[in-house]
Amino acid sequence: MTQELNVWLDKILGDIENVKIERKRSNRLRVDVDARALPAVLELLQGRASYVHLSAISCVDRIDDDEFELVYHVWSYEARSLVSAHTRIPRDPGVYLSIYDLYVPAAFFERDIHEMFGVYFEGSPDMGKFILTEWDGPPPMRKDFDSEKFVNETFNREQYHPQWLKDLEKEGGGITTPAEDARK
Numbered sequence: 001m002t003q004e005l006n007v008w009l010d011k012i013l014g015d016i017e018n019v020k021i022e023r024k025r026s027n028r029l030r031v032d033v034d035a036r037a038l039p040a041v042l043e044l045l046q047g048r049a050s051y052v053h054l055s056a057i058s059c060v061d062r063i064d065d066d067e068f069e070l071v072y073h074v075w076s077y078e079a080r081s082l083v084s085a086h087t088r089i090p091r092d093p094g095v096y097l098s099i100y101d102l103y104v105p106a107a108f109f110e111r112d113i114h115e116m117f118g119v120y121f122e123g124s125p126d127m128g129k130f131i132l133t134e135w136d137g138p139p140p141m142r143k144d145f146d147s148e149k150f151v152n153e154t155f156n157r158e159q160y161h162p163q164w165l166k167d168l169e170k171e172g173g174g175i176t177t178p179a180e181d182a183r184k
Contacts, residue, residue, distance in 0.1 A: 009079075012048055016041055027081040035096065038087045042072060042102055051076045051083055054099075057109035059117045063143040066091050068119055072099070089119070098124035116141035 013019050013031060019041065020032040033041050045051035051074040060069040065088070072085040089096050098121040099106045110121040115129055118139035129135070137154070138145055168174040 009049055012044060013041070016044070027079070029081065029083045031083055031085045033085055033087050035087045035089050038070075038072070038085060039097060039099060039102070041085055042074065042099055045074055045076075045083055045085075046102055049076060050078045053077065054103035054105050054109075055082070057106060057113060059113045059119060059141075061091070061117060061141065061143045062088065063091070068094060068117060070096065070113075070119075074103075094119045095122060096120075097122055100124050115139070118142060 009029070010021060013021055016033070016037055018034045018037065022030040022032070024030055031041065042051075053075040055073040055075050056071075058071040058073070060071070062069050067088040068091055069086060069088050072087075074083050074085065075081070076083075094117070096119060098110055100110070100121075100123060107125050110119075110124045111126055111128070111130060113119050114121060114124075114127045115132055116139055120127060132140070137150055140147065165174055
């Protein structure tokens with residue numbers, strides 16, 4: 001990305017209140033923006049700066065801050081650059097606006113984040129399960145999800161102990177020490 005393009009993009013984003021810009025490289029930009037302004041920033045990037053490709057939406061559980069950080073990665077084929085727009089929303093209620101109307105692929109990413117973190121995206125076409133279809137537990141990617149506790153409460157460790165595993169253990173193989181004993 002040329003210096004001229006950088007200045008132009010900084011000017012466009014500078015028109016929006018409370019936007020913090022951090023240039024990682026000449027073709028890589030981080031934008032921190034208030035959740036209320038994010039849709040406008042993405043619309044501006046798409047319409048005026050040709051960031052037409054939504055590469056991904058990521059979610060980070062900032063449990064110590066009681067927030068989720070949502071990161072929208074948009075790419076411009078013309079400028080050959082990536083903008084990562086970061087915003088934070090409260091963990092409770094964990095609800096945010098869908099950007100499906102701007103970027104159709106957002107529906108997939110929003111559905112995945114809903115399933116793994118429990119964030120609900122208002123206006124998204126489908127918030128149903130698609131990976132964890134048999135899952136009845138809490139969202140497994142949240143930092144307050146205790147996977148070991150869930151396994152211990154849900155499954156019987158001895159429940160799966162087929163003959164081939166017993167034979168392997170007799171020969172000195174396999175996992176013979178329960179996890180709780182291994183931590184001591």
